[in-house]
Amino acid sequence: MLAPTDPKAGDKVVAEIRAPQTLQRGPNVVERALRSPVGFLFPAIAVIVLWELGGTFGFIDRIFFPQPSRIFRALERLAAEGVILENLSITLRRVAAGFVIGTIPAVLVGLMLARVKWASLIIDPLISLTYPIPHIATLPLLLVIFGLGSPPIIALSSIVCFYPAVVNTAAGVRQVDERLVQMARNMGASSRQLLWKIIIPAALPTMFAGLRLGLGLALLGGIAGEFVAASEGIGAQTWLYWQVYKIEDMYATLVVIIATGFTMTNVMLFLERRFFSWSKATQKQL
Amino acid sequence: MIVSLENVFKSFQVPGGAPLPVLDNFSCEIAEREFLCIVGPSGCGKSTLLTMLGGLEKPTGGVIRFSGERSSSGPLTTIVWQDYALIPWRSVIDNVSFGLEIMGVPKHQRKAEAMRHLKLMGIEGFDQHYPHQLSGGMRQRVGIARALTNNPEILLMDEPFGAVDAQTRMVLQDELTALWMRDRKTVLFITHSIEEALLLGDRVIVLSPRPARILEEITVPFPRPRSVDIERDPRFTELRLHIWDLLKGGVEKARIEPEATSAGTH
Structure with missing residues (x-):
């Protein structure tokens, strides 16, 4: 390396680029903690701690916003009594049924929308018309049709998860790289081979993102349905505790619902990352 | 044929x-x-x-x-594409055996055939890689191996x-x-x-x-x-210039044409 030299007498220096005098600082402790794999928990923990302290020192109304420690004790008690597991399993069965019933036709319709011309001409307008409806608003109608209990809840769940699945499936199929289709056709692929070996695998990442959104909505639909249509299930339990004014127990069931939704979404995200890593990597290069 | x-x-x-x-x-x-x-x-x-x-x-x-x-036993034609057209969710070996899979060749047989052509193209160590992990030159080796595995007419x-870049291009031409x-x-x-x-x-x-x-x-x-x-070889230079003379008119025409048509719409 050359040693830095002074400009010769008479030479006018126009610009200089040098190494910085001080070492550049990396991210500090707080930033590193927040960026760590469990970093997303810290803001939530901070809110819980503030909530707890606010309740203890009387800044927060303890009747409507009981301290997290009291909610946790209520949760412990309900779990010990078996209330949580029993109701959660009922809810999960309804949500799973709704998800399956909503998603299977959604995937088939989505494939047709993208591949069959007349299907898109007829079904596309129907989807566009019904998509903006708040689907939860169909619950009264579902109650009229199915009565009370599991059937209207499963129906609501399936309706709300149908839409993201259908839209994402059609989008995924429409985005299939035309060069791969040409390549497969030159290799002599039949329509069926083209569908199973090129089109569906290529559309899967987008399709699966729709299923992930749909699963979250299926839970939402299930809980909302249980508020009014059932006496069992974790959503029905939340509603019951509100009616009998057991605020701490109501919060405890809400915590269970949050944890369920969080787990579902993250399992789906994990699966996406595990199986569709090629998709992100390919997109980045294009 | x-x-x-x-x-x-x-x-x-x-x-x-x-x-x-x-x-x-x-x-x-x-x-x-x-x-x-x-x-x-x-x-x-x-x-x-x-x-x-x-x-x-x-x-x-x-x-x-x-x-x-x-x-040959394969299809009439197989195309090697400029942009490779490799299947991004398939490993190199599964890309190379794709044509045989379409033809219904049993798995062990098509893998062996694909492996043979990967060796031929000098990329046998990359059979489990995915296309996005390879350079452009490597991808086209996979593309050529895939076409040869088909054994087309x-x-x-x-x-x-x-x-691909100019140096890789020379190697691939050889x-x-x-x-x-x-x-x-x-x-x-x-x-x-x-x-x-x-x-x-x-x-x-x-x-x-x-x-x-x-x-x-x-x-x-x-x-x-x-x-x-x-x-x-002096004949090479001669032929090169001769072909260039033939093409030159057309290349210039292709360059001027878009301007001429856009001028026409004004």
């Missing part, structure tokens, strides 16, 4: 305009075990010619005929080295020449590069701008095996 194109006409429907003729009354023949190169200006219809031979488009008029004895190559010397498969090779056409081809067809006509057919005089050394 001989391929003959007789008075092939191809036009594309332009939305709200007159049909655009791409090939007009085009006739030529590809001989058995010939390495035929086609050079022509951008957009002249070279690629359309190739997609028609590959069975992806039908001519608007005329006929494309494959005649004679089959000399005729190999159609659509500017296969157009997207390897392709060596491979061709082994198998003597019929090859139709489309390229922009005059040098590439003279290095690889037995015969070079020079095309006019759209609609494509044959400006000249040149039999390449250099004996095989060839290397880049042929560029030192």
